[in-house]
Amino acid sequence: MADFGGTDLDAFRKEVRDWVEANFPASLKGKPNPMAREERGNDPTPEQEAWRKAVGSKGWGTPTWPKEYGGGGLSGAEARIVQGEFARAGAYNPIGGMGVMMFGPTLLEYGTEAQKQEHIPPICRGDLQWCQGFSEPNAGSDLASLQTKAEDKGDHFIINGSKVWTSGGQFADWMFCLVRTDPAKKHEGISFVLFSMHQPGVEVRPIPLINGMAPFCETFFTDARAEKKDLVGPLNGGWTIAKRLLQHERSGISGMGGGMGGSSLSDLAKKYVGVDEEGRIADHDLRNRVVRNAMETKVFQQTAFRVMAESKGNSGPSAATSIMKNAGTWIAQERHELTLEIMGHQGLGWEGDDFAKDELEIVRAWLYGKAFTIFGGSQEVQSNIVSKRILGLPDLTQAQ
């Protein structure tokens, strides 16, 4: 419905509202996106499938992506209307995952016309799930030292090696992967390739984490095959694309610092710890730390808003995203720590009826939250990036 061109937003809003009413299954109202829970391995229900197909066919799950590749082709203002109308109806966006967050925007920027025609539409429809093959057992923060090897076989590559921390690898259909195509060079010997996960040379093993879940996998390649047509960018030119993609990933992770406001922490504290005669949280040491976290959260949101206002006209995430990742993840981790402390022993329950659902969730969230400052570029790598790229200090590490 790009024809509206932003000239008649009220009419567009009505159209979206009517469409959501006609298509969103009432039974899903207020439910989370099932993809966010995919690690539990539940198959989608017929209602969930119907909603995914409906949104996918409109392209409204990826509202601002070009229409010719299956996106919504909407302006920013129209996209916000779609988002607002979904929220109003209690409807989740069923189109998501790494294809939407990271791979799609990167392929739209660097892919050939044929690659975009082949790979973007299934992402917009939610038909195919993507996973990321970047980190390796010996290439974490120093990602460019990766060793997974791709041999040129004319019309295809043969891939051997392994990847680790593959998010959702056990559910993914395709992988975007960094491979070594020139062992003599470091950054300039890396290529960016795409291949199907459904082939004999690919083996996936989930990794149980400290929070009891297994959202990440180890992935092993034994003579796995990638077609030449699925090489993105030039041979040995994958590092530039990877850096761009990581910016998309980091802007996604830093968003975790926003979301929940500090007020809910203070409400929790009032409930679990009580209040003094002036209505303050009774534990004044805790109150001080709760208000600090609330204020940091607010300043972070103000900064996200400021960065957005200043970068209007820019096409993608700016260098400021590097600051945002560290700031946002510190705030989020501290919020988890405070929640746990506020709940006391009740915040340490692992399972069973002695604990409320919120209480069981916080202990898992607290543990999982430790990953925020590790994945997507650890806080130390982020600090290297700020030092080098923004402050112009000497670079001794070749940080990404």
Next chain:
Amino acid sequence: MAVLTEEQSMLRDSAKSWVQEKSPVGAFRKMRDSGAELGYDVAAWNEMAEMGWAGVIIPEEFGGSNFGYLSLGLVLEELGRTLTASPLIASGLGAASALILGGSDAQKSEWLPKLADGSAVGALAVDEGPHHRPEKVAATVSGGKLTGKKTFVLEGMAADVFVVSATEGGKVELYLVKADDAGVKRSKLSLADSRGAANVEFSGAAAEKLNGGAALLEKVLDRVRAGLAAEMLGAANQAFEVTLEYLKTRVQFGQVIGSFQALQHRAAKMFTELELSRSAVEAALAAIDADSPDVPELVSLAKAKMGDTFHLVSNEMVQMHGGIGMTDAHDAGFYLKRARAAEAAFGNQAFHRDRYARIQGY
């Protein structure tokens, strides 16, 4: 940096070039070494007033330019960079706000034009002890005469008129008291940051009430706090940039010390905190211009966050400069001293965190 109008950009650029040409940190050092009674250079203040900076928030009908608080914040930020001492916060921001928000037409006509052209200096006399506790007021007014002691009065020695908090019949009010009243005695306070401050004693001094009571006091204080935070933002950024430059030039162990990761990550942390602080300061000033109901919350956020950041950066400035940073010949000490004085003024971080929590209901 907030998205500015063309007029705001011009104002900021003219402040930037004046500060760099006419008022480098060396000018502040000269003022300190001269033991200036008022705590600022009168000739420099006159130049600032001629450029219209004393009247940025004052309505045009009273001789100002009515550019608003975000605009004044831009000037204060530039002045803060080189620690330029002047009565701009006390007079062009504090006293001017009190008159704009609470003055009668006669009071405005009497004082605002003089504050706008710098021919008179106003000062806020609200504190009575070592900590900022504006709600606890011992000074009283009876029969139009004000009696009480005020301390840490910013630009108290220079002031021609004081805006004084006092109670009348148990209610907090703000009053105008002329400095040349026989019932006013003042004495210079010599503080670590070398800026102008005084103890002021009122003994039955003639007092004219402003309209607005405790709510006016809070509004005026929030405007001063936001402006002070803008000055702190400029000072902290300059302290950081000077330190960063030192990291890039000081050589030890055969390499510039800025190549050491232990220092790089501390520099990255400071940069992050400065960026976050800028957002808070600009949001507070913009909220004042928009007359938003969130002003108290946003101002406390800005003053507390900016205080923490200036505290951090001023300490690191000395530490990263090492021995040279400990010497009086280096500027680092000026930033350290100004940081603590600015943190304490109009509520330190603890004051504003407590206020923020109370506003949020916990």
